[in-house]
Amino acid sequence: MTAQPPAILTMTGISKEFPGVRALDNVDFRLFPGEVHALMGENGAGKSTLIKVLTGVYGIDAGTVVLQDRPVNFHAPSQAQQAGVSTVYQEVNLCSNLSVAENIFLGRQPRRLGRIQWSVMNRRAAELLKRLELNIDVTRQLSTYSLAVQQLVAIARAIDIDAKVLILDEPTSSLDADEVAQLFRVMRQLKSEGVALLFVTHFLDQVYEISDRITVLRNGRLVGEYPTAELPQLELISLMIGKELADLEKLEEQPKRPISAVETGQPFIQAQGVARTGAVAPFDLSLHPGEVVGLAGLLGSGRTETARLFFGADRADQGQFLVDGAPVAIRGPMTAMSKAIAFCSENRRTEGLVGELTVRENIILALQAARGWTRPLSRKRQDELVDRYIRTLQIRPANPEAQVRNLSGGNQQKVLLARWLITEPRLLILDEPTRGIDVGAKAEIQKLVVELSDGGMAVLFISAELEEVLRLSHKIAVLRDRRVVTELVNDDTVDADRIMNAIASGAGRPADHLVAGPSDTDEVAA
């Protein structure tokens, strides 16, 4: 096509097979300097695999890679890095036992006379993060920060490496609009410096906002390469999903029941003055059967921590919960589950799945835990349940005996969701359930939430995508600085702007006594 600058990276005829799965089949891919190239495809289409094959994480079965006119064959990510390819992989791959600054500079620490200069490193790390509008204590251990911060740190690390090619595999999956904007600003600047950017995301608006060119993969095969400007959104979706446009109409959203129809009778669960020192300030929140309550707030505002209290993942040290009007001490996940509460964590890799176990085992895990080890689910029953949810959520590969760790990121998320759905909870807490999920599946999940709530299930819904929260929730609790600042009934008057206003001018001051706890958080310049 445009033959003006020669491609910096050309991949031809790439194939990659895992035992039982053909992840890539004769895929071609080109990347030009000074462009943002979006790699699109459904969950499991092979996007991450293509990236890993390129950077030497996996060996290539067949095909050639040419970087700057020279054929390359990397055997380790370090080689790719040295050749000028810098990568942010899909799951956050940092060392959470080290400080933020170290994570950014590992392997490239500023040194004098062979001695690492810690103060220089910390200063530069802070400066670098400020470029992404992140003001945090960089000497703190990375694990004390939320996933979103970790994602930003990974990005900071990648962009600081002086690279000719920058690969970002779903960097925005846990980021809020603000952070995304910052990231895009940085990406544009790099682009203007002639860096070639490869960008993977499931957010279509982001694709159209930033990318110049799109390559679509489906089932490990190349569908085609298109200039973004010439590819309408719906057509892109149909290319990814491989269905006709007409079929997509089904994914259109359904009308939501009005709140008056939901908030009747006794709430299923009520939080009264619940709080946890150093984590969340006292708050009240109630959920009725069939009600979807969204939590909105900026990154690190305490949505996750609030949700964890409902499940007993962390124990509340103030206030009380009423379930069906009766006080209940939620001491741990077991008590919560006995009250039919389910919690789908945002951090699927460390808090959700057991990578070594199979899809089937991961799905039945919570149900089995609730029954106790002496009453195993019969194999027949397991297969029934698992098959049903593999079909409903379109988990791929549709093999219940596949190891979960080998699934693509989005499919892992679906497995986690399935685990909680089969427990048939009365309250389902979904923390970023659509993180890393493709458009088709996302619509399915949203539809599912609506169906479930219609069926009488209460849902506590957290998402970095405000639109999603708005679309699904009957009521939205707005958080700021780990304090519930206001509660909005989601009627026609409420839109993204109003919520942003609520966040910005939120009623409460920052809770000073909270911010410096041991599980301290980042700050976001508002």
Place this chain on the structure above:
Amino acid sequence: MSTAELTASRRTWRDWVPTKQLPVLVTLALFGLMYGVGVLQYRGFSDTQVFLNIFIDNGFLLVVAVGMTFVILTGGIDLSVGSVVALSTMVSSSLLTEKGWSPYLVMAVVLAIGSVLGFLMGCMIHYFDIQPFIVTLAGMFLARGLCYIISTDSIPINDKTWVAIADYKFRMGNYRLSVSAVVALVVLAIAVWILSYTKFGRNVYAVGGSEQSALLMGLPVSRTKIAVYTISGFCSALGGMLLTFYTLSGYGRGAIGLELDAIAAVVIGGTLLTGGSGYVLGTMVGVCVLGIIQTLITFQGNLSSWWTKIFIGVLLFAFIMLQRVIRLGRKT
């Protein structure tokens, strides 16, 4: 607002106690407590030389434990250290006494043998993806077997240089430190420096934190992993040499079970066996704790053999419990 201001304004008293170093500090405090008990309980315990003797008597253990710290920080383990220590005592003594080699050449050979063994184990662990426990267990059998091949008897060392080194004392007023104690402290200092001020040292922590992440971050994982086992092999060989300064002999059945002492010292010093967290200075405190337990028992002087073991167990238990209680107490 600058970051510095931001963070400064948010500091509370908690921040003044360094969270990361806490396990080491707690261990140190408990060591002080035990020392105090010894001073109150036994005559002559307060003599500073008793304290220095801990280093003189355990110099070799300290060196071995320092090597072990590197390995454990990467999430591995090295069971071969005890046997490699024994092997180096055998190699030194047989080369010196039976072959009459020059002592400096012997030192070089011994250190080389240890490092090569460590290097080979590291390669097996990394390239063939075999669990460290098993590879080093095989290494343990191998080194011990080599000892017996050299001789099943103990071999004395009469070499002049060796004896001179063994007898040399650094004096500070009334107090003495042996060469091996000083060597051990130097090794410790070097290890502290490597682990906190070199790229390699930080890579050790990164690999221990998450090997996969380290790999994806483009760190030289293979080099790091192989290097830590080489270091451990080197330290074991050096430890074996220090042991020969202590005993002036080589014995194939020496240092049996030393690997457990070394691991215990590392872990008591606050390092996590899962890797990625800990300090080599903690290891020193761990060695001191083991040393003081031994000293207490010697001063006690009338424990029967089995009560000695039970007493060691009870002290270990008390120690670890206190460590836990103090740390938990801070968390909430």
Place this chain on the structure above:
Amino acid sequence: GDGEGGSGGGGADDGQIVLGFSQVGAESGWRTANTDSIKKSAEAAGIKLQFSDAQQKQENQIKAIRSFIQQKVDVIAFSPVVESGWDTVLKEAKDANIPVILTDRAVDSQDTSLYKTFLGSDFVKEGKLSGEWLVEQYKGKTDPVNIVELQGTTGSAPANDRKKGFADAIAAAPNLKVIASQTGDFTRAGGKQVMEAFLKAHKDIDVLFAHNDDMGLGALEAIEAAGKVPGKDIIIITIDAVKDGMQALADGKFNFIAECSPLLGPQLMDLVKKVHAGEAVEPRIVTEETTFTQEQAKAALPNRQY
């Protein structure tokens, strides 16, 4: 250490002799009996015993001896874990004017002034006595005699020495041949397992020589399970003469035992007193030991204390 003079006699305030004793460990019944005997006789002799267990580690023994020196005991006695490497610490003891007595095993120091005396059994001799008895049994016969040997823990002194003594003795009779030799770690279980394997691998075993009674006792069970009669089909020679071993000998299951007595407490206390008083003592004192045949065992068994 600084302080008052530091010559012998300053240990206990009441003029009681203080003996620092560093034991190898508690690795076997023999060793424990040894410890027991020393503790009991110290008490009987009115000697204050500072006991320390080295858990089979030379380092610990050196530490213990150093600590004895620091505590200014009157006499130091110890059973060395190994032969070599004692010069330094023994010199320290000598400088501090504390006499040293070796028990159970010798050290290989060139400078014999470092210790007053060595009280103990002679492992080589035990092996030799066993071998000589066997040679005697087959005197005048030329048929090949197949011997299997159960060794003690590899690298331990009794195993090395007994093996050597035995080999030296049977070298006199060319028809006696050790066809298999394996370690049974001085334990019954070890003896049993190894003997089982020997019985399968070698069809014509005439003699079993075990480095201690326990391995012999274990081997007994293996031999019986194989349908052979111990003491008849296979001649059994062992060392130690513990009660169970003597019983087997008296029952005709063993054929010969060379004694290795752990009960050297009384002798040791005598020596301690003499050494403390500055009397001259023999540099080498062999413990009173003997050998037993089946007949002798029957006679000796009733008053066997260990």
Place this chain on the structure above:
Amino acid sequence: MSVTTVIRHRFFWPVLALVVLLVSNVFFTPDFFKLEVRDGHLYGSLIDILRNGAPLILVATGMTVVIATGGIDLSVGSVVAIVAGLACYYISKQPDQNAVSGVLTAVALGLGLALLLGLWNGVLVAGIGIQPIVATLILMVAGRGLAQLITGGQIITINSDPYDLIGAGYLFTVPFAILVALFVVFLAVLLTRRTALGMLIESVGGNAEASRLAGIRSRRITIMVYVFCAFCAGIAGLMVSSDVSSANGNDAGLWIELDAILAVVIGGTSLLGGRFSIAGTVLGALIIQTLTTTIYTTGIPPEVTLLFKALVVTIVCLLQSPAFRAKVFRGRRRPVAPPATPASEEPKVEVPA
């Protein structure tokens, strides 16, 4: 089943190692595989291997589940010695050592104590949160002393026919010890695979935090596995003491923890926890016992024994390592490029056949 499915089976290499070891014995002992009935019971080298391996099989089975939770139990050797000591001590104090009731009480006492010791380990690990290796190191050291305390550092010899049955007796011509080991292994398999326990253990070992958030009572499970492990070690203790009709506090079970861990790993269970295989462990234990027996029968001198052991362990582990097989058997397909100049590499295109 095709040849490739056989070769691909995860037990292929360990089984091959076992077979090679067994067969190599034939060169030294021609009738190595011969089984005969002597004095009304089975007799032969294979039976010896099974019977002598029974304690190791037991301990390794217990160790497997502990390792599956990501833990380790160093104290099993001491538990073996304590239980052996206690049972024999009790029997030795009985007026009639042959009384079945006395023996049963001794067995119950021993196993009861084993359960308590396991509980102790479990509470230290799961309740107090001490690292398993240290928690069990405490009992490893102190327990050995305890065993010696019970036996007075001496060997307690007993003459009890009912007690002898456990380790040295026969039932239906088969050594009783083999039956006991089989039964416990069967029980373990049943408990872990017929209930959900196995999966929950693997989940805890695979990802402890995720398991907690899935509502698994990981604490309880962890305590349970340590109790089970000590129980297995306890039975092994009864077995070894009964085998030689005596208890030896100093030597019983010495270093058995290393052999057990080795067996577990040879059997394909990762020391990091997660997936476990009891069948694999039994296989591993048999390999180790066969190795020991082979050393005895082939007349390898004791000084070389350890070298030989190192060699075999290395070979077995190498064969088991997929990375090794990939690198060595199929040749290396991708030459390793020097990291600094990756771009100068010629592209290597391989098309899988």
